[in-house]
Amino acid sequence: MAMSFEWPWQYRFPPFFTLQPNVDTRQKQLAAWCSLVLSFCRLHKQSSMTVMEAQESPLFNNVKLQRKLPVESIQIVLEELRKKGNLEWLDKNKSSFLIMWRRPEEWGKLIYQWGSRLSERSFCGYLKSCGLVVRRVSRSGQNNSVFTLYELTSGEDTEGEEFHGLDEATLLRALQALQQEHKAEIITLGDGRGVKFF
Amino acid sequence: MDRFVWTSGLLEINETLVIQQRGVRIYDGEEKIKFDAGTLLLSTHRLIWRDQKNHECCMAIPLAQIVFIEEQAAGIGKSAKIVVHLHPAPPNKEPGPFQNSKNSYIKLSFKEHGQIEFYRRLSEEMTQRRWENIPVSQSLQTNRGSQPGRVRAVGIVGIERKLEEKRKETDKNISEAFEDLSKLMIKAKEMVELSKSIANKIKEKQGDITEDEERGGIMSLTEVYCLVNRARGMELLSPEDLVNACKMLEVLKLPLRLRVFDSGVMVIELQSHKEEEMVASALETVSEKGSLTSEEFAKLVGMSVLLAKERLLLAEKMGHLCRDDSVEGLRFYPNLFMTQS
Numbered sequence: 147m148a149m150s151f152e153w154p155w156q157y158r159f160p161p162f163f164t165l166q167p168n169v170d171t172r173q174k175q176l177a178a179w180c181s182l183v184l185s186f187c188r189l190h191k192q193s194s195m196t197v198m199e200a201q202e203s204p205l206f207n208n209v210k211l212q213r214k215l216p217v218e219s220i221q222i223v224l225e226e227l228r229k230k231g232n233l234e235w236l237d238k239n240k241s242s243f244l245i246m247w248r249r250p251e252e253w254g255k256l257i258y259q260w261g262s263r264l265s266e267r268s269f270c271g272y273l274k275s276c277g278l279v280v281r282r283v284s285r286s287g288q289n290n291s292v293f294t295l296y297e298l299t300s301g302e303d304t305e306g307e308e309f310h311g312l313d314e315a316t317l318l319r320a321l322q323a324l325q326q327e328h329k330a331e332i333i334t335l336g337d338g339r340g341v342k343f344f
Numbered sequence: 345m346d347r348f349v350w351t352s353g354l355l356e357i358n359e360t361l362v363i364q365q366r367g368v369r370i371y372d373g374e375e376k377i378k379f380d381a382g383t384l385l386l387s388t389h390r391l392i393w394r395d396q397k398n399h400e401c402c403m404a405i406p407l408a409q410i411v412f413i414e415e416q417a418a419g420i421g422k423s424a425k426i427v428v429h430l431h432p433a434p435p436n437k438e439p440g441p442f443q444n445s446k447n448s449y450i451k452l453s454f455k456e457h458g459q460i461e462f463y464r465r466l467s468e469e470m471t472q473r474r475w476e477n478i479p480v481s482q483s484l485q486t487n488r489g490s491q492p493g494r495v496r497a498v499g500i501v502g503i504e505r506k507l508e509e510k511r512k513e514t515d516k517n518i519s520e521a522f523e524d525l526s527k528l529m530i531k532a533k534e535m536v537e538l539s540k541s542i543a544n545k546i547k548e549k550q551g552d553i554t555e556d557e558e559r560g561g562i563m564s565l566t567e568v569y570c571l572v573n574r575a576r577g578m579e580l581l582s583p584e585d586l587v588n589a590c591k592m593l594e595v596l597k598l599p600l601r602l603r604v605f606d607s608g609v610m611v612i613e614l615q616s617h618k619e620e621e622m623v624a625s626a627l628e629t630v631s632e633k634g635s636l637t638s639e640e641f642a643k644l645v646g647m648s649v650l651l652a653k654e655r656l657l658l659a660e661k662m663g664h665l666c667r668d669d670s671v672e673g674l675r676f677y678p679n680l681f682m683t684q685s
Contacts, residue, residue: 155684160635160668161677171666174681213670 151189154182163213165222179215179223184232188247193313196242197221234319246316253309253320257298258329260307261291261343292333294340345372346445347409347430349438353394353402355387356480362386363465367456368393371425373447384452386466389475391428403440405430407475412507415463416451424459426452426466429507432500448500521581522589526598528572561617564650565590565602565610605654606661623659627678630656630665635677 156162156178166172186205187193200206200220207214215223224243227233231249236242246253297303299317304310309317321341324330331342355361368384370377370393379401385392391410395401411429418424429449454462563571565586573580581589590602590612599615613619629644630636636644642652656676659665666679 156681159677159680160670160675161666161681164667164669166666166681168660168663168666168679170663171679171681178681213668 151186154178157182157208158211160211160213163208163211163215165216165219176223176226180226180230180232183223183227183245184247187245191311192245193316194236194242194244197224197240200224244315244319246319250316250319251323253312253316254323254327254329256307257309257320258324258343260304260309261293264291264303292335292340292342294335294338296338298341345370345377345442345447345450346440347405347433347437347450348393348403348440348442349405350440351390351392351402351404353385353392353399353404356389358478359390359480360388362388362469363462365454365456365458365462366396367454367458369423369453369455371451371453372442372445373449374451375447379441381455384462386462386469388469388478389480391466407469407473409433410470411504412511413463413466413470415459418459423453423455424457425454426459426463428452429503431504448503517582517585518588521585522592522596524576524581525572525586525589526593526596528575529598529600531575560647562611562613562619562651564648565612567648568612605657607654607657609650609654611651611654619655619658620662622655623662623664626655626659627664630659630676631678635668635675637673637675641676 156175162175162178166175183205187195195203197217197220201214201217206220221240224233227245228235228243231251232246234244234246236244293301295314295317299310299312299314309320312320318332321330321332324341324343325332329344331344333340333342364383364385366383368382370379370382379393379395381396382393383396385394388407390404390406392402392404405428409431411431413429414427416425416427427449428451432448452462568590569581569583569586572586587602587610590610593612594601600612601615602610603613603619604610626641626645629641633640633644636656638649638653638656641647641656642649645652647655656665660667660676660679663682664679665676666681668675668677
């Protein structure tokens with residue numbers, strides 16, 4: 147997998163691994179680091195990492211160039227990602243973190259949209275199977291449909307969706323974001339969890 | 345130490361606080377005394393010290409009692425200090441912590457730093473002497489030692505006189521230095537022109553360039569210091585005098601100016617010298633070579649490493665270059681972060 151990842155030009159540029167003192171230059175540098183971290187983690191399907199792993203990973207350690215980003219600078223990059231909503235610390239000591247190449251709110255939106263479409267389709271499907279002609283009058287979204295978390299990430303109905311295969315931690319945060327917007331509610335289903343869309 | 349008087353520490357009307365600093369210890373001459381941790385306050389009229397552990401213990405000296413002050417830099421395990429030389433106590437002085445003292449100076453030790461700023465403010469107050477113009481309650485006014493009819497110990501008179509002489513001498517040195525310096529700068533330029541032509545002649549004859557080669561319109565202050573003192577031969581300028589004289593260059597409308605870089609490095613440059621334009625050519629040079637260290641750049645361009653580094657740092661500040669700082673050293677690259685997508 148690492149082979150097929152395309153490193154950006156900055157990765158082969160030695161100054162990329164030194165935190166730039168010039169403020170404007172640093173802004174560009176950090177933006178490039180953030181984008182690299184997200185695309186790296188997306189491709190490698192890595193949803194969480196420890197700081198120690200990060201230090202030794204090829205992400206921050208370019209062995210061929212003989213340059214590594216020092217840990218203090220790594221912390222600065224991670225803080226930038228946190229401010230943008232793509233990173234969440236998993237412990238108080240800031241030793242491990244959750245990395246989300248799409249922000250939870252963005253995932254939430256995608257999942258909700260899918261939920262609306264599916265619900266409508268299955269309702270229309272049911273009516274058709276009853277021999278009724280269906281005329282779509284409005285797109286009001288689904289009403290109170292319930293899905294398990296498993297269905298969302300691994301069910302047949304989500305194959306082909308971007309969030310298919312999403313890790314549970316990120317999924318949960320996406321659903322929490324929807325919950326905040328009163329578009330969904332996380333519920334307990336048997337011995338697992340599910341979500342009800344409104 | 346016998347100049348201090350007990351005080352409440354409250355400021356009088358018209359007396360203003362200038363600066364205060366915690367963690368100050370007082371020495372009576374060279375001796376440590378029990379006043380080891382206090383807050384030192386400077387007002388327009390007095391120097392006040394209050395014990396941090398016991399706020400009731402508070403004493404002051406009128407600024408008028410101070411003859412002059414000196415700085416003592418910090419050392420290993422030693423805090424920075426200010427030495428305060430004092431006039432003798434007047435006979436009608438109010439009671440204080442010490443009745444007698446064999447020392448005519450005290451030392452203030454800044455254990456929690458703050459010495460530099462405090463010294464600066466105290467020097468200012470000593471120059472402005474605001475207490476002379478702003479009257480406060482009588483108890484603060486202390487007569488200076490020099491009243492007719494008073495009997496004083498000969499030793500102290502001698503010390504005071506020496507101190508006055510030293511002050512006058514310093515003033516004289518500075519004004520002479522700056523007359524000399526402007527003459528010398530003109531001479532230095534003439535010498536540069538002369539040596540340029542010699543260098544060219546020698547180059548034609550394919551010899552080496554002489555020591556006094558083209559400076560490129562900019563010289564570090566240490567280079568100026570050597571040049572000036574070498575030319576003087578005797579009565580050398582102190583570094584302090586030189587810096588003070590150079591600060592006047594622009595005011596005097598001489599064709600030179602003092603410039604201080606962010607790093608603190610000081611240079612003298614021709615008014616016509618445009619360091620910012622030099623930066624553009626530095627960028628070209630670095631781009632040609634891909635990347636350069638200060639030493640490599642200095643060698644290529646024929647500059648001192650000190651000035652080469654300043655130029656590269658200025659280019660970085662202006663956004664033309666960026667840096668690669670690793671175990672291999674500090675290298676400068678063209679700033680591709682800005683120029684590439």
